[in-house]
Amino acid sequence: CVLRQRQERSPLQKLLDYLLKGLEKRDPQQFFAWPVTDHIAPGYSQIIHQPMDFSTMKQKIDENQYSSLNEYIEDFKLMCNNAMVYNHPETIYYKAAKKLLHVGVKMMSPDKLKPLHSVLT
Numbered sequence: 029c030v031l032r033q034r035q036e037r038s039p040l041q042k043l044l045d046y047l048l049k050g051l052e053k054r055d056p057q058q059f060f061a062w063p064v065t066d067h068i069a070p071g072y073s074q075i076i077h078q079p080m081d082f083s084t085m086k087q088k089i090d091e092n093q094y095s096s097l098n099e100y101i102e103d104f105k106l107m108c109n110n111a112m113v114y115n116h117p118e119t120i121y122y123k124a125a126k127k128l129l130h131v132g133v134k135m136m137s138p139d140k141l142k143p144l145h146s147v148l149t
């Protein structure tokens with residue numbers, strides 16, 4: 029097998045890893061940790077055509093698929109919005125998604141990230 033060289037982590041990858049840990053902490057029940065299956069959510073793949081979850085975001089960070097913080101934030105919003113499309117407003121999943129979206133967008137707002145800017149540039 030080809031030895032996978034430990035790739036150098038770019039500053040962006042380090043920032044995205046750091047933010048992911050912060051977001052995952054706000055999902056203690058791990059509703060967003062793994063892809064939602066049709067088994068646990070009947071008809072999910074017919075309703076949600078662009079699924080997203082934290083494990084997929086982690087994989088995209090590791091494979092350097094994000095070229096900006098905005099692309100990463102788009103995937104985070106996609107994940108939360110999917111849950112608010114598939115689940116009815118009174119469900120625990122809709123409510124968890126709404127809360128997570130609010131907390132996440134605040135956490136990744138420009139004024140929150142400015143202090144990190146000096147570390148990154």
Ligand SMILES: COc1ccc(C(=O)NC2CCC2)cc1-c1cc(C(C)=O)n2cccnc12
Nearest residue numbers: 058059060061062063064068069111114115121
């Ligand atoms: C990876 O997804 C999950 C993992 C675990 C659980 C879970 O522990 N559910 C128990 C809490 C009451 C059953 C739920 C989910 C889950 C996420 C979701 C989302 C995110 O829509 N979902 C929708 C309908 C049914 N289940 C789920």
